[in-house]
Amino acid sequence: MVEAQEIELRGHIIDSGNMAQLMDRVMDMGGNFETLVFEIGKKKTDPSYAHLRITASSKEKLHSILSDLHRLGARPVEVKDVFLVPAEADKVVPKGFYTTSHHPTQVKFEGEWISVGAIEMDFLIVVDTKKRSATAMPLGKIRKGDLVVVGEQGVSVSYPERPREQSTFEFMHGTVSSERPSQTLIAKIAKEILEVRKNGGKIAVVGGPAIIHTGAAKALASMIHNGYVDVLFAGNALATHDIEYNLYGTSLGMDISTGNPVTGGHKHHLYAISEIMRAGSIRNAVDQGVIKGGIMYECVKKDVPFVLAGSIRDDGPLPDVISDTMEAQDTMRKHIPGCSMVLMIATLLHSIAVGNCLPSSVKTVCVDINPAHLTKLMDRGTTQAIGIVSDAGTFLPLLAHQLEIQSGHQKK
Amino acid sequence: MVEAQEIELRGHIIDSGNMAQLMDRVMDMGGNFETLVFEIGKKKTDPSYAHLRITASSKEKLHSILSDLHRLGARPVEVKDVFLVPAEADKVVPKGFYTTSHHPTQVKFEGEWISVGAIEMDFLIVVDTKKRSATAMPLGKIRKGDLVVVGEQGVSVSYPERPREQSTFEFMHGTVSSERPSQTLIAKIAKEILEVRKNGGKIAVVGGPAIIHTGAAKALASMIHNGYVDVLFAGNALATHDIEYNLYGTSLGMDISTGNPVTGGHKHHLYAISEIMRAGSIRNAVDQGVIKGGIMYECVKKDVPFVLAGSIRDDGPLPDVISDTMEAQDTMRKHIPGCSMVLMIATLLHSIAVGNCLPSSVKTVCVDINPAHLTKLMDRGTTQAIGIVSDAGTFLPLLAHQLEIQSGHQKK
C-alpha cells in the first residue's frame, strides 16, 4: 500500500535552500515525491511555487515525513483546522502534542489563520477558543483543561528565508571560526547596534564574570552609560565580581590593574556580597554610595533592568539574585519582547538560557573564547546566532570604542 | 618602624613545598624573615620544625602577610583565642570575617583547640560557646547573633602535605593534559574505586547529559547496578535525556544506536518530560513500568539517592528537579559527608557546584573533553582534582569494563 498526501510550498524556496532540504528529507526518510507543479520565479524578486505529491509505504511513515516537512514551511494543499485536546491535569498533556520551533507560527482555527503569540522553541500551543487567540506555552505552565494543539494539522510555520539583500548582519550566521577579521566584525556589530537603536529596537546583553576577570567591565559599563543596553541578563558571579572590582579593584582576588593576585584577595568576593547584604540590595548599595561605579552601578543609575538568575554554584548569593530557576526564566521572558538584538558575552549557561527564549528573528551575536561553547549554543537551537571566537577583554573595549567613533560620525 | 611577629611551622614542610611557598610569599609581599630555629627532619619520616621572625614596614603590611601565611599552615608562636563578633542581623556579618579554605581547620577557644565541622571553601566559622563547638557556614545562613570568627587569630589550618608514599592516586593531581595513557589512568581509577569501596567510603558521581549523547548511559547504569555509585548529582538534562533514551532510543533526537537524527526526534525530550509529569515522579514512573532501564531506573531500583539541581536553561523541568538553587545546594550538601571519592563526568556547572562543597581530602576525578573546563574547575579551588581530557563515550564503557575485570580478580 502506498499512502500519499499533496503539499505545497511558496516563496523564495529555491534560493533559500528550502526546496532542496525538503526533497532531501523526503528521500532520507524513505519516502518518494512527484512534482505536480513547479513554477520557478523567473527573476530573483519573483516567488516560486511547488506542489508535490509525497508518498510513503505506510501511514506512520507518511505521517512522520509530513511532520518533518512541516518545519520547513510546507503545508497540505487543503489545510484542516488544528486538532485541540484539553489537558487532563496541570502539566499533564495529551500524547502527540505539537512542539513549536522558534519561527513565526500560525494555527488554523475555524477556518481562520491565527498568529501564535509568545513563540519560543519547544513550547506547546494553547488555543483560547473564546478569544480566538493562540499562545505558545512551556509544558510546565499548562493547566488542567487548556486546549492544546496535537499533531501538525492546521499549523503553519514561516520558515525564515535567506534575506535577498545582504544586510550588514547576515554575513555569516550559523558559523563559528576564529579565523575572521576581528576588527571588521566589531565595526559591523557597532553599526548594527546603532541601526537597531535608531529603529527603536531593544538591545539585551547576556554576560558572564569573565567580562570582569578580563578587564572589560569598564567598557560594558560605558556602553550601559551611553544607552546601548536595555536589559542585562546575568548571574550572581557577574554582579559579584563587578562589585568586588569596584570596591577592592580585584576580580576573583586578582588586581585588574596589575594582573597580580592580591593578598587576602580570595575573600574579596565574599566581602562584596556581604556589603550588599548589609545594604539590602544592589540598588540600595548604589543609593547609599557603597558602590560608586561599574556595570551594576550604571544599570541602577540608568534604570536598565537586570535579571540575575541563580545557579547551583553560587556563593552568597546577592539579595538580587532570583534563586528559583523557573522564576528566573519567567522574569527573563518578561524582558525579551521588543528585543531586536542580543549580545552574549563569555557565558555558556546564560547564553543558552536566553537563546532558548528568543524567536528566530532576533539578531544574536555570541562572543566566547571557546569555540565549543559557540557550537553548543547553535546545536541547542539558536541557529540564528553569529559566533565570534574572541577574548572579552579585548573585544568589548574595541566595541565600545567603535560605538563612540561611529556614533560621533552619525551626529555630524 | 619595623613590625615583627614570630611564627612557627611544623611537619613535612620541606618536601611538601610549604616552607618554600611561605618564604616566597613573605618576600613577594615586601616583608622579610629571619630564621630563628630550623630543625630539618634527618630522615624522610621525621617532621621538620621552623621558627621564623617575620618583619614588615607597617602593621597593615605585617597583618596581610600573616594572613597569607596562615593559609599555608603557619601560626603565631603564641596563639590567642579566636576573636568572635555577633552578626548584627540575618546575613549581615562583621567586616573582616574569616573565610575558610577547604582544608581541615581548628579554632582556639578558651585555650582549647576545637575542630571546625562541615568545612567547605569560602564559608564563615560560627562558634557555639555553650556547646564549645565550631561550624563552617555559608554567608547566607548566618542568623542574627551568631558568633562569627573575625580575623585569622586563633585559627589553625592543616595544609595538606604531599603524601610520603605515592599512592595509586596522587600520581598527578592538579594537572590537566590530554597526553596521558588513557587506559592506564582508567585502570588506576577502577582500582581506586574498588579500594574506596572496600574501605567503606562513599562514591559520588556528578554527570552531564553528554553521557547520554555519547552513548555511555549503559556503562554508567551498569556501574550503579553493580553498586559503585552511592549518590548521583546531576541536572534536569541528564535525567531527561536518560529517560528519553530509554523511552525512544534517542538523545536530543539522535538515535544512539545509529548516530542518525530521527524524524520528530526534537520532540522526544519534551515527550519524555511529559511522561514523567503524568506519572508524578521518576520513582513513580519506574514503579509503573514506564521506564524500564537506564541511569535513573537503576538509581531508583538500587535506592541510590539522586539530586537533580535546577538550572536557568531547563526545559520542563522534571518533577524531581529542585528548581531553587539554594535548596538544591543544601540537598547536595546532605549527601557529601562520608564521600571519599567523586567522579565528575562531562559537566562544568555541576562539577564546580559539587567541587565547591568538597573538603580537600576527597579524591576527585574530573573527565571532560574540553581541557578549559578542567582548568576552570581547578582555578575555582578544587585543586585536589585529577583532570582527564577524554571522551565520556569511550571513557565510561572502558571504566565499567575495568571494574568488571578487576573486581573479578579480587573475588578469586
Next chain:
Amino acid sequence: MVEAQEIELRGHIIDSGNMAQLMDRVMDMGGNFETLVFEIGKKKTDPSYAHLRITASSKEKLHSILSDLHRLGARPVEVKDVFLVPAEADKVVPKGFYTTSHHPTQVKFEGEWISVGAIEMDFLIVVDTKKRSATAMPLGKIRKGDLVVVGEQGVSVSYPERPREQSTFEFMHGTVSSERPSQTLIAKIAKEILEVRKNGGKIAVVGGPAIIHTGAAKALASMIHNGYVDVLFAGNALATHDIEYNLYGTSLGMDISTGNPVTGGHKHHLYAISEIMRAGSIRNAVDQGVIKGGIMYECVKKDVPFVLAGSIRDDGPLPDVISDTMEAQDTMRKHIPGCSMVLMIATLLHSIAVGNCLPSSVKTVCVDINPAHLTKLMDRGTTQAIGIVSDAGTFLPLLAHQLEIQSGHQKK
C-alpha cells in the same frame, strides 16, 4: 549594458542543493537569472536539468559570476575548447590560470572531453596536446613551455551529489561535535574499514605522537599487524616515541604502564633516535633485533610503507625522516592513488597535509581531542571529512576491538 551568458546544469541538482547554491551565488554577486528550461526529476531516481540565462551589468562581473558557478558544476550551454598558454619559465605561469578543486574534472580539447589526472586541490591543469592527456600539477612543478589552462572555459567539474542511498558512511560528514555516540561511530568505522578491505581499496593512516602518549600504540600496531593499514603517514615524533616506547616503555619520558614520569626519561627520545642512527634506519633496527615491537616494527614486518615527513620542530631526526618538505609531499602523493579511506588520528599538521592531496571521493575520518583542529581541517578544504572529537587513547583500542569482533562475525 547588460551582459548575458546561458548555462546549463544537470543531475540531482535539487536535492543536492546545487541549484539553490547556484541561484544564491548569482544574486549574492549582484547578477540576475532567468529560467529558460527547468525540468525537475519526477521521481527521486530521475536527474533534473536546468537551463538559465545569467546576466550582469558588466563583462567583468559576468565573468566572475560564471567562474564561481563553474565550481558548482554549471557550464556554458555551448562549451568551447580550453584556453592554453605556455609557461614563460619554470614556475612562472600566465595570469588567470585555472586552479583545481578536488572533485573529478574534465577539459574539452579539440572538441573532446578529457579527464584530468592526479586531481588535487589548488593545482593547475597542464595539457599534453600530443598525448591528448591532461594532468593536475602544483605550481612549483610547472616547467617552461608547459601548456597551462587559463580561465574556466572548456573545464567541467563534477560536483559531488549527495548520495541517494544513505550508506554507512555519509551519516554526518562535514560536521564536528563531541555529542555523538562514540561506540556507535566506532562500530560504523570498523564496518567501513572491513567493507573497503573487501572491495580491495587501500586504507591510509595519518597519525601523531599523541597515539603513543595516550597509550594507543598497541592498538594501532595490532591494526597494522592484522592488515588494516596500507600506508602510514606521520612525522619524526610518532616514529621516535613509538620506538622510545618499545625500547624504554616510556613516551616523552612517561611510563605508559603507570602514567608516571620516569627518572632520566627526558633523555629517552634522544637515546631512541641515537639507536636508530647507529643502526642506519628503522628497517635495519628491526632486522638487527633492536626494535622488537610497535607501530614501526609492524610496518617493517608487514611491508607497509611509511612516509615520515620532516618538520621544523624535529629533534634528531631519525634517518628515515624526509627533511625536505617538498620531497616529502611528493613521496606522500605516490602512495595516495588507490586509497579509498584515510584515518587521521591526533595530528593537525599531517592531517591537513594529507587532506590537501586527497580527491573528494576518499572517505576521510579525522579523530582529534580538539574540535578546533577538526574545524580547521574542513576549513582548509577537506570538506568530505567526518570529524570525531575523541581521545586517541580510548578510541583506537575500541576500534581495534570492533575490528576483531566484526571480522570474526564475517568469517562465519
Next chain:
Amino acid sequence: MVEAQEIELRGHIIDSGNMAQLMDRVMDMGGNFETLVFEIGKKKTDPSYAHLRITASSKEKLHSILSDLHRLGARPVEVKDVFLVPAEADKVVPKGFYTTSHHPTQVKFEGEWISVGAIEMDFLIVVDTKKRSATAMPLGKIRKGDLVVVGEQGVSVSYPERPREQSTFEFMHGTVSSERPSQTLIAKIAKEILEVRKNGGKIAVVGGPAIIHTGAAKALASMIHNGYVDVLFAGNALATHDIEYNLYGTSLGMDISTGNPVTGGHKHHLYAISEIMRAGSIRNAVDQGVIKGGIMYECVKKDVPFVLAGSIRDDGPLPDVISDTMEAQDTMRKHIPGCSMVLMIATLLHSIAVGNCLPSSVKTVCVDINPAHLTKLMDRGTTQAIGIVSDAGTFLPLLAHQLEIQSGHQKK
C-alpha cells in the same frame, strides 16, 4: 647493600623551591637522605647551603637519583672532570650521553669550569680539548671523533632561581588562563618591549597566518615599521596570506575589510605565490613595486631578516621558503643569539620550533586563542613562557596602540 653519595646545593634554594623539589625527587625515586649541613640564609639576600647524603638500595638506583638531582642544580661534593668519549661515526654517539637542559651549564675539564656555548634543550655537549671550549650540539651534527660528554659527572647546571624582585615580567610565567585582564597584560608587554629595546636586546616575532585572517596584519606591519621587531620567524602561509592581502585585499579568499568571501578568492593565495615566483623573491617583488605594503614589505624595507620555514602542508611554496626543515632550523638558530624577548602569535608549529631553540633566560610571550596550544608549548619545555589566551585580531592592534602611547610618554 646501601649505596651513598654526598651532594651539595647552594643559592636561594629554599625560596626557589629547589630544596623542596630535590627532597621530593629523592623520596619519589625510593631513595633516602640525611641532612649533614643545612645553613639557611638568615635574610632574604643571603644564599643558603645544604650538604646531604643520598642513599639508595643499588648503584643503578643511586645513579638515576643523582642524574635527576643534577638537573636541579645539585652536584657531588667533590666534582671530577667530565667524562669524554669520541663519537664512533657521524651521528653515532656513545650510549649514556649527556643531554642538556636549556639552562646555563658548565663543564669541569682538567680541573677548570668552562661555560657551555650555544645552550639549547636536548642537545649533546662536545668539548674541544685544545681550545678548552665546550659547545652544545644537536645529535644530528655530531661528527666522527667529536668528544662527547657522557653521564652527569663534571657537569653543573645553574637552575634558574625565582627572581627576588618581581619585575614587570615575572608576573605569571608558566601558567595559562583566559581569565586575566587582557589590556593590563598588553600594557605590561608593551612596557617590556620598550625596556628590552632601551637595553639593546633583540626582539623576535614568531607568527602564524591567523594574524592575517583575523585582520591584524597592519598592526604587526606597523610594529616592524616602528622598529620593534628584529627578526621574524614564520612559514609559507603567513608570508603568502600577507602578500595575498596586499595584492587582493583578501586572506584565504575572505575580504578583510568586509569579512565576506570574495568571488574567485580561493585562487588568490596561489596567484600571490605566482607573482612572487615571477619576481624571483619577496625582496625582488618589493623592489619592483609588486608588493606595496604589509608585513613582508616592512621586513624588506626595514632590513628585518625573516626566516620562512617549510612545512609539509605548504602550497607553492614561495621562493623564499626554506623547504628543508633541518636547514631552516639552522637558519633560525643563527638569528637567536642576542634575542632577549620572543613574541609568539597564533602558531603552534613555529612556536614550539623556536621555543626548542631558546635558552631559558629569553622572555617569551605566547598568544593563542586555543589554551591547549599554550599548554603544549610549555609541556614541550618552553617553561619560561607566559601564555595568553586571546585573539590575534584584537590583541595585536591593542599592543601596537600601547606601544605608540607608551613610547610617546617616554619621549617627553
